[in-house]
Amino acid sequence: MRGFYSRKIHSLLGVIPLGGFFLEHMLTNFSAVEGGASGFNDSVLWLNSLPLVFFLELFGIWLPLLYHGVYGLYIAYQSKPNLNRYNLERNWRYTLQRYTGVITFIFIVWHVFETRFQVTLGNVKHEELGGVMHNIVTQPLLLAFYVIGIVSASFHFSNGLWSFLISWGITVGPRSQKASSILCLGLFVLVTLMFIVSLVTFRDSEFQSVASAASIVQSLSTAI
């Protein structure tokens, strides 16, 4: 019974709050497409000006991610796919959910290290993050790694949402499950495209100049 509740908490956290955060993150990145470097900067600064931002992030992102990610790795390690015996759609979904969970885990650790962790260490300022992203996505190998990470995370979230709706008794019959399957596929395509268009936008030299302007201001202020 204890395993039952830990699985339920794991499942719930995948949607609330992590799914919500994932969509919010997609919109923040997309503000680079709509508003360029200054639009992206404004979104980042707005998020960081929210009241109690430390606790919002701790309880809305870091702790749920730690629980869902680490327990998810344990579930993936324990699972036994039987693709050889039953080559069915659900078996593929089950297996891909686990593989994409592991890829997403590696991607998130790397992505957080390159961005947020550098801000925490004081190596980078919030307003330089667009420039950091520019430096990453202008390197072909890192760009490829980011595309793989994004496709994995989007699939994991969209397919996870489909399975969540079944396991929480929201889509019960075959018709509602078919409908949610189509909606979740649409969500997968939309979220993936929006993230990838944002990545491509960060390649724009506009983001490089923001980064260098910010570092000039930083070096001037330390010199003063």
Ligand code: HEM
């Ligand atoms: C950090 C690395 C992650 C790992 C290792 C991981 C692993 C897993 C695993 C193994 C499952 C299947 C659980 C089951 O069927 O019993 C799962 C489900 C799920 N995950 Fe993740 N996950 C990760 C990150 C995320 C993130 C960032 C999100 C949100 C965007 C997310 C959303 C979901 C959802 C919605 C489900 C479906 C829950 C359900 O079936 O009821 N996961 N995860």
